[in-house]
Every structure is written in C-alpha cells, then in structure tokens.
Amino acid sequence: MIRSAGRWLVTLVSLVAVVAAGLLPTTASYAAPPGQVQAPGQGQGQAFGSGQTLEAAGTPGTSRATAATTHPIVLVGTGGFTWSDLSAARTPTFWALLQRAAVSTVTVRSVNTNTCPVDAWLSLSAGERAAAAGVNGAMRRDTGTPCPGMGEPVNGQVPNWSDYRSLAERSDFGAEPGMLGDQLAAAGAEVLAVGPGAAIGAATENGEVAEYLDLATALATQRLPATRVTLVDLGSVRDPDDQPRGEAAVQETLAQQVSALDQKLGELLTRLPADADVLVAGLSDGGRTARLRPVLAAGPDFGAGLLYSPSTRQPRLIQSSDLTVTLLTLAGAEVPRGQGGGVLAARADSDDVAARYRDLVDLDLATLKGHALVPPFFNGMILTQLAIYLGVWALLKGRLGAPTSRRRLLGIVQVVSVAAAAVPVASFLANLLPWWRVDPVMLALVGAVGVFVAMITLVAVAPPAGRHLLGAMLVVSLASAVVLAADAVTGSRLQLSSMMGLQPVVGGRFYGMGNVTFALFVTSVILAVTVLADALVRRGKRLVAAGVVAAGGLAAAVVDGHPSWGADGGGPPALLPGIAYLVLAVLGVRLTWRKGALIAAVTAGLFLLVGFLDSLRPADKMSHLGRFFESLGTSAALDTINRKLSTNIGNLIGSPLTLLVPVALVFVVYVLLRPTSWGAKSLERSFERAPLLRSGLVAWVIVMILGFALNDSGVAIPATGAMIAIPLVIAVAVATLRDQSRESAR
Template identity: 35%
Template sequence: MPRPPGLVRAVSAAAAVTVGVLAVFGGALPAGAVGATAGDTVAAAVAAAESEPNPVVVIGATGLRWEDVGALTTPALWDLSRTGAVGTIAARSLRPSACPADGWLAVSAGARASDLASDPYGTCRRLREPGTDLLVPGWADYLESAAQGNYGAQPGLLGDTLASAGVTATGVGPGAAVALADSDGRPVGEHVRLPATANGLTKTVETALETSQLVVIDVGTVRDPGQLTVDRPASALDTDGDGQPDPGATALPEPGEILEGDLTAPDAVTEPARSEQVRTIDERIRAVLEAVDESGQDTTVLVASLADSGRQPHLQLAAAAGPSALATGEPYEENLLESRSTRQPGYLMPTDITPTILSALDLRDQVTPGALVGSPATGVPGPPLASQRVAAMVDQDRHAWAVRPLVAPFFMLLIVINLILYGLVTLGLNGVVLARLSSGLSRALPGRIGRAVADGMTSQPGMVLGALRIAGVAVASIPVATFLANLTPWWRVQPASYALTALIIGWVAVITALALLPRWKSWLLGPLGVVAAITAAVIAVDIATGARLQISALMGVQPLVGARFYGFNNQAFALFAASTVLLAVAFANPLVKRGRPGWAAAVVAIVGVVATALDGLPSVGADFGGPPALVPAFAVLALLAGGIRIGWVKALGILGAAAAVVISFAVVDWLRPADSQTHLGRFVQTVLDGGIWPVITRKASQNIEILFGNALTLLAIAGIALVVLVLGRPLRAIASAPDGGPFGWLSAGAPLTQLGTDAPMLRPGLVALAIALGIGFALNDSGVVIPAVGITVVVPLLVAACAGWMLSVRPRQPR
C-alpha cells in the first residue's frame, strides 16, 4: 500500500525533533540523508533512467556447503571464490531444516515459506518439472502452506512482479520453475528443462541471455546418505488449477508403503556419494559461467544454496560476481557478502535473494512495501586471500554446528545451578531447618562426633556468608562469560565442549575476582554493581560494534535458527535490562542514603536514557519490544529514587511515554529506504497494510508454546517463587523479628529490616525489574525466556548483596 502523503508529512514533522535527539545516540538516519538536495535527486533519477539494468543470472542449488569446495574437486566454485564475493546462507525455513521446495519458495515469495508438512517418513518433496499445462507440481500445497502460516508469504510474488514489469525471464530446471512461478503457479517467461549434459546447459544459458534479462538455473541438489527426496502422492497436486485434488488421485501413503524415490536397501548401495553429487553441481555451475563469459555482457551472477542436505541444518554456500545489485554498491569481487537482514559479514538469508534480484533489475520499488522481508546482498571487506575467505565461511558453519548441541545442556545446567543456590538460601541457611537437622544429627551420630557436627553447622557464619557471596557473584557471572568465551575460537579445539567449559569457568573466575576486590567488597552493593556493569557493558559494546560475540554464543544468536543476527534478541535484552536496572540501583543507593534523592533520580534517568537508546535505535539495538519495557521500569525507578509516589495518573503517563518512544523509533526507521529498514520500520508498514493481526497471532502462539514446552519455564517459576517466598509476605514476617528470625544466626541478631535502611534502593529496584521483565514477557515472542534469563543474573546478585550486608553488620553486633 503506498504511503499517504498527508501521513508522511505529519509523521515527518512530528518525528523531526525525535530524529535530532536520536541521532545524538547512534545516528538513526543513514549518512548523507539530510544533506541530499533536490538537484541530487533529479540527477540520480535521470542517470537511472538512462542506464539499462545488467542481466542477472541466478544459479540455485540445495545442500551445498563451503566445506565441499576444493581447488581440485570443484574448480568452478573455487575460481568463483577467488574472483567474486563469498558468504553463507542460514537456510532455515519454517522447520528446523529446510527442504529444497522451502528454499525455492523463499525466492518466489521473498519471505519465509515452506511446503506442507512432510509425509510420515519426514522426507522432502522431489521437485519436478512443470507438465504440459506448465503448472508447477505441488503449487496447491505451497499455497495452502502459506495460507496456514503467519508470515504473510505470497508464493508467486517474484513472478508476478516480473510479469507486470515486462521483464523477460528464462528458468532452467524444476527449482527455477518454483522461483519464477506467478501466483497461479505457472512460470513467467520461458521455462526449459535442465539439459542432461554440461555442454547442453551452456548452450541453453547462452540462448537465454540473448533474450532474457533474468535467467534462473536449478543446478541440482546435494542430499545426505539416506535423505533422498521423494515424490509426493498425487493427491497433494492440483494439476488442473481448480483448488481440489484431481479425480482419481491416490490417497496418502500408509505406513510401510513404498513411494517412488523412497530409499530402500538396494538404493543405499547405489546412492551417490556426497562428493559425487557436488562434482556434478560444480560441472553445471562451470557450464553456466562459461555461457555468461561467452555472452560478453556485464552480468550479475548469484550462486546460492537455498536448503539443507538433510535433517541436520548447516550454513549453506553463497557467492556472487559481477556488478552489485545496488547502483551505489561495489562490484562483487574479492570480498564477503552481507545484507541488512543480518548486518553480519558473510551471512545471508534465503529471503535476501529476491530483493537482490529485483534491485539488480531496478524493480525493487514495484513491490508492495513490507512484502519483502530481506535486503539486497552487498559486498563488504573481508580477508585478502580467497583461501582465507573460504576458510572463514567454513569456520562460521563449524562454529554454529559446534555450539548447537551444547545449548540445551548448558541451559539445563544453568537451571540446576540456580536451583541449588535457591534451595541453599531458602532451606539450607534457614536457622529453624538447621536446628532440626543438627538435632537429628546429634542423636544419630555417637557422642562427640554428633555434637561436633551439629555445632559446626552454625559455628562459622562468617565463612558461610563469605562463601555464599562468592557463589552468588559467580553464578551471576555465567551469562556474560558465555559471550566473552567467543573472544577465543574454542570451536576449533577438540573436544570443543571442554574448551568452551574451560573458557566460561575462566571468565567467571576473572569477573568474580574483580567484583570481590577489597575496594568493591567494602561497598554494600559493590559486587552487585560490578557484575551488572560488566554484563551491561559487554552486551552494549558488542551490539554497538556489530554483535559479533553474540553469534553462535550459548546465550546469543544461533545462525542455524535463522532469527536475528544483530541488535538485541530476547536473551540479550533480558540480560541487558536486568543488568542496567541493577547498575542504576547500585549507583543511586549511596545518593539516597546521603539524602540526595534528586541526584539519585538523575543518575537513574541517565542510565535509563542510554539503555533505551541503545536498545531501541534502529542503527544499534533495533529492538521493538525493549523500549516499552525499559521506559516504564526506569521511569518508576527514577520517581521512587526521588521519593515521589506513583499514582494512576503518573502510571498512565509512563505507559504513554513508553508507547511514544517505541513508535518514534519505528517511524524513524520506516521513513528510511525500504532496503535500509529493520523490522521496526517493516512493522509500521505491516500496521498500515492491515496485517497486524497475523503478527500478534504468531508471537502469541510462539510465546504460549515456549511457556509450556521450555525448560526455562522451570527456572522462571523457581526464581519468582524465591522472590515471593523470601522477599514477600514471609520476609515481612521474618523482618519484623527483632533478632533476625531464622536468619538471625547469620546476621548476628540484626533485624532484616535494617537491610532496607542500608540499601534503600533495593525495593524500588525489585519493582523496576518486575516491570521490565514482566512487560518484556508480555510483548515478545518466546517471552518466557526474558524473565527466566533475567533471573539468572538478578537473584544470584541479590543473594550476594544480602550475604555482603550480613557480613557488614556482624562486627557491630554484641558478641
């Protein structure tokens, strides 16, 4: 839908002041956007009109990785890596691993799309050439799958755009038929079956380049052993285009029924090896490149592996040569590929192929805004030698593959460690529980041994508190240590899990030692502030400089999932939000104690503004769900630090301010060119197009699914239960005890209410944390991850702070 001129003028005027403020923090607008003049625009338009787009050749495959490439085994790909740009593709579709149909549908729709759920054997559909009616086999399934999904995919978008623009196109092979099909399922332009020989393919492409501006070639697929694609039953096809299965179509297979193409025992012997499949594809790529050279035209060539070779996902091969898809871009030569979708050198998405094609053909503006989720591939500097660039791409896949099996065990271990700490605090150090336990031991063990054990359990409170503070700080340091571990290439060591474990333990030890230096230990919230500062600083600096540490980190971005590659994902936001709130608490606490609430409120506000800007600016954090959580949290914390009570009017004003901030970020991003937008700007376009409900439905379903099916739920519930049990009603009862109640043996009889006096910002800090993590949970998909991850930092640091306070009050108590 075109943007209403009146709306643009109104939004531009309203956003002008916001843009000026936001630019101070990170440059929300692209460099040079303000300085462009009308004359420059006219000149650029005239130059564009006079120039004819270069031909585009897209060579598509599936299952092809850079580790398959060698100077002797795949000479065509090796030569391309020396002269062109290289990258990897995160081929994730709607399932953990992408089938060939999924990858080619992503090119057709410019968005995540997939085939219908596979047959009972979990296999992928074998792509077939269109029949005599020119209808792509399985198109009815593809449309049904898109209708069932919540990603707004429109199979046939590329074909419809080419047809409406009058672009001549030629498709070669079954995958090309899917990519170039219009919304009715028939390829636009001319479709040619894949020739049986390399020479035949060369002649076919040469002929196509004489008449076509776009040539798409499916050069084949690589499949893992036992993962051959199979023919889908005829009932899944609608060859007459009436939306119903054809008369006489067979039913879905019964378990045990053999379909054409199924792998049987004899097939397992004759199945081609991976290396043989790769050589065949390389020969076809060589044939296509020879045709491009013979044409004598300055042609943009894209090579992309669009899907996985089996059920185990890997990063796929991507390469490009010739003129850039963008008029202002550098040629694809001796560098790495990147797109605005990933903002990471060497990483692309399948959905980036369609914008690249359309931009190269100067058709990008003819697509409805918001229909494409990807961005054109561009070249960025990389290692100087081709061998180094290829090695870097292989390294990216090995890194992603090495961390993948470690993520689930790590989170389970983190949950266990936190639960042990929680249990130790709530039960193990409770004086009543210890008294009963020591009484039982003294009766069970004979004589002096029983009395010695019973007395020893409560005779060294100082040692117990010291160990508890160390434990709390160490456990809270684990999340940031997982990011810092990526400073070292642990995945190149075997076994990689041992190397990663050693690095995390080492970083935990370093951070714990820093937090417990004498200078910080004497400050009541010193250790808490140090760990929070390190966590917030590492995440902020990493994201501001490209989010390199997050890639393939245990608590970071997983490329094989194909989600966010830049900015704040849910886990990074949870850690950042919790750490910045705790940091503000640590800074403001001494000011409140000294009777300077105004200064305390100002400090909180400064931390909040910086944190919100880093999180929400499209050029930095690009987080849509973060500012609505951070703004209310820091606003409430600042007001409470200043001694101001919060009523309904102020609460509504805070929520309104949060909405205004996030809308400002999104509108500023929307005002940028389509290919420069992040998901913030695309969300605005989605709202204008009336597509907000599918987005809400998708995020809600993902949130509910994770809430009831993720191990992190256990951690979230346990952490919340601890806060409620220890800091809720039971704590008020214990705190009212003049001798410290069940924990009096640790505090030497000091009442726990004294903690509220010595650390007056702790209670407001807990309120702010509940707001930030609670709103984050409600507004984000996989929202349960936010409170669960935040608790891994918050609760251990609160335990450490309480232990430090008890140590500080003990010397003042009479012995």
C-alpha cells in the first residue's frame, strides 16, 4: 500500500513540476516571427513581443507605452470594401498609397456578427468589442437588421452617448467607450475629430469632443488644424447586393461608391501635414457579410511592406483593437493594463507590390469562402458519423448483408470508420492546397480533404499497421496529434480559415489551440499513448509504459498551454487529470475519491500558479492567463466567466453538434456495451486483447467532461473528440469481429 501511494504521489508531483516549467512564460517565447521589423517610433529591426487577444478582460492599472513618435498621427476610418475592390484605374489614391505603405487586412468583428460603422467607431473608442443598439433599443443579433445612424455632435456632445455606454456595461466584453479619448486627454494630446464616427472615437468618458469639424468643412479648408492626433470619418460604402432588410436602398454601385471614396481620400491627404503618420483602415462591413477589410499605414514611422500585429501573430492579418493600442502608443499615452490589441509594426518584405496585393486578396478570399463552408462541413461530418452508427448497428443486428458476405462488410465498415476518424486532421492538411481558388469551391474542398484522408487511411489499414488490432488507431491518432502540435508550434497556419480551425472574421482567436482543435488534439494524444502503453504493458514493462503516458501527456500539455504555442488556458487543467488517471491505471494503482480530489486540487493549483507567474510579466508580454489572474476578484473576471458561461449554454442548446453527443452515447451504451449484443462481445474481446484500451477510453471521457466544463465551446468539445474516438473504437471492435470470423472459417 505504501509503495503504491508513493508511486502515484511521485507521478503527480512530476506532472506538476514539468508542466509548470513548460508553461512558465519566458521573454524569448514571445519573440516576433523572424524578419525585418520596423516599430513605430523606434529603429529598424526592433522586434515586438506578444500582444493580447480579444478574450482578455480589462484590469485596473496602466503601463507606459515606450514607442511614442514626434510626428502627427492621423487615423482615417472607412469601410465596406475589400482589397479586391481596389485597382490602379478605379482607385488611384489607394493604389498610390499601396506602393509606399505597410499594408494588411483587418478583422473588424465587434459584438454582432456583422459590424456597422457605429459599432466600429465605438470599438475603436473602447479598444474592445462594443456596439450600438438596434432600432428597438436592444442589442442587434440578426445580420439582417439595418445599421443605426450617427449624428453630428451638438455643442461638443456626441448624441446617444449615454445609450452607448449603458449598452457596453450590459455586455460581457468589458468595453468602456471613451477610453481612447480619456487616455489621450490625460497625456495632453490634442485631438481633432472629423465626421460623426470620428467624434465617437475621440469622445471622452462623458461623450465630449474638444475639437470637431464635419467632413465637408474639413475638405473645404486648405489645411487641417495642427493637432497631435486626428481622427477622420471618411464614410463607408454599402454593398447594394448585401444590404440588410429595411435599410435604405443604395442607388450607386459598389464600384462607384469606392471610386468616390478614393477621390475624397485624395483630397484629404493634401490637407494633412507632410510628416504625419497616416493609417487608413476599413473599420466596418458593407452589409450582412463579414469580411476582412484593408488597412494601410504610411509615414515616417511606417515603411513599405506588411503590417505585423503581435496580437494575431499572423502574416497580413491584424485586428481592430490593434489600431486603438497603436494610436495610444504613438501619442505617448497610457495603454490600460489588460487592454486587447498590440502595437502595429511595419515589417519589410519583398519589393513586389503586385504580389503583396495578390496575397491580401487571396487571404480575404480564403477567409470568405472558408467561413461560409464551415456549417455545411460540420453538418456533413455529423451526418456521416450518424450514418456510420446506423450502419454498424444494422450490421451487428444481422440486418445488413448475408452471413456469407459479413466478413467483407466488416472490412468495409472498418475502412469507412478509419477514414471518418482521419477527416478532422485532413481538414487541416487541406489548407496546404489552395482549394479556395477553385470553383465549385465545395467540390474543391472535398477533394483536398479526400486526398489526405485516403493517404492516412491507406497507411492505417495496410500492413504493417493493418496487421495489429490497434494499428489503425495508432496511425490516425498519432498523425492527428503530430500535425496539430506542429501547426501550433509553427504559428497555426493550417488552422487559419480551416473547417475545424480558426476563423479570422470571428476574431475570437488567431493562433494557438482553439477549443475544437484542443478536443481533437487531446483525444489523439490520449489514444496514441494508450496504444503505445498497451503494447508495453503486455510485454511486462509497466514502468516504461507509465513513462510513455506521462511524457506524452506532459508534452501535449506544454504544447497546448504554452503562451507561444497553444496559448490555451483551459486545456491543461482538463488534460492533466485524465493523464494522471491513465498513469495510475498503467501502474495498477486503484483510483479513490481521495486521490481524485488531490489530482483536482493540484491541477487547479497549477493553473493558478502559472497564471500568477504570467501576471508578473510586463503588460505587453502577458498572456490571457496572467490577465485573468490579475482580474480575479474584480468585475472583469466575472465578465469573462459570464461570457464563457453564456456561450457554453448557447452551444449546449443551439449547436448542431448537440445531436451527436446523445446519439454517440446511446450507440456506445446500447450497441458496444450492452451485454447481450454482438458489439459488446467484440468490444469485450478487444479489451481482453488490449487490456489498457478500457482505461484509455475512461481517461478520454474524463478529459472531455472537464473540457466541457472549463471552456466556452460546451458540447462542441466532447462531440468533436467523439469524431475521432468513436469511429476508431468501432474500427477496433469490427477488427475483432473479422478476426473471430477468420478463426471460425478455419
């Protein structure tokens, strides 16, 4: 007894020590991607560290930005068009700016699915997601709802300001409209607002604007007043083919509107100081459809190239909160601690402007087409899984095929099950092929995914892997774990705009392990280490097997939780208890309630310890773990928890994945575990041949339950994990039936 207790205690302490060392953020872990970087107000080659994501909740206190510039700063806000709407012939001003500016695309997602101009300016003012109410005074949820208008300030006061503030207080994003104006005023920076949207962006907490001009007056003057910061609302275009219901019809075509906007931009630029830093940003959508919008930065502190954001860590992609942080930084103002967004930097690339433009258009195209295909892709995955369950049930009940053809049918079911389990990782690998450039795009996507599914399935079912009971499970799970880990470590390029990865227009996460990716990753890791450990246990090497499980689980926790890689706060606390259980099972140690409570307490303590250590870092280096730890005991922490809880509940009752969980559960209980069924006999026989398989599945269930509780994707986590686990379990059970059929034939 003492020896057993000592073994599991040492194992648990080792888990804590290694994971704490792996998750502890370091300065080097936040280094910008390699390449020549020019920071605003600093010398060439200055690399920036990691910024924040929109998951962050604001916390009290401020930190001094150090990259202030001496040049005037101008932000020109517009929206409704994309890079593909610009050309040398139609938009000469934009095209000329493209030749000398640092450029990127910006995700403009605010509170609502599509971002109206008023939402965009409120979000710029708050530096977080904010929005105006609809016509009935409630939050807009339908993309078909018309955008609210914006009025000119009256006696220096922004209309409806109290309503904007009140709605922001009721939301769960911690937004405080007026933050930008307050911070600039505190720094003594004079601010000029041109246009109604700019007045919203420049307003202080009480809705006051110190200096204001309407756009017509500004364009009629020879030179705009010299101020430290100038915000200009140039106006936004509306897509006549994408307008919400009830919105006033637009008479001009999109091309005509963009051309007129380009002409106004040309007039504005001649009225700005020659040494100004000018940021021209698409801040809003042009209708119901969410798109990535253009952003250009030119001036003494921005050379030609690409704009890099440490908050997204993705080439050619920034988020709107970066603009707020950049304005504050350039103006020498305080950036509130825990503020979402990062400082934009001009990153030199090749001198081929045409190639740069094509890459920006291609990113927008991939994002647009990929985001639209996510619902049908998931629906197809769900229907495929349900069809497999139904087919296996019919086969095991003797309602499918004659007894003489049963072995051949079992082989087909095994191959189909393995192929279904390979689809998730294949959906990421498909981004290695530019399927979004081919029409019809759905057929191109299916073809790209199918290529990698076929490759993985062939390796899994063919010798030598196909000769072993758990061979297919090892191949699929190991391939999935390695691909997802490598992608997280190298910048999450495969995840971006993939069917089961990160969607830029949603703007929730731009790098690391999203919740769906986490579910796929940890499921694959648990199954892979289970298969490897089972082979070792059957050879009598229990200690080596326990070491394999611990090492694999710890490596997965580090990849998932490290701020430079997975950056997933809820992942390691969900994964480690399952790994601890599996290690104890390998060692033959019985898990009691007392031991389980100790594992839970140590896991929670590890999460808080890593958060505390991360909170000791400077604000611009801190991850969302540290910011959440700092916010404990404040309303900001409650906002974050409420937002995740409401999202979890919404997914629980409204996601199509909800259907998959109970059906999979019924299938497992009725078909695979029901004592009188043929499936139960085959699975029990599989457990006899692979003794550790049962414990591995129990560990997986533990992780899925904890993942459901700790993350904001709710039922999507166990449902997504089941997309790999259940088909592979079916493949194992069917393989056992095939072996029994061969033995009977002999």
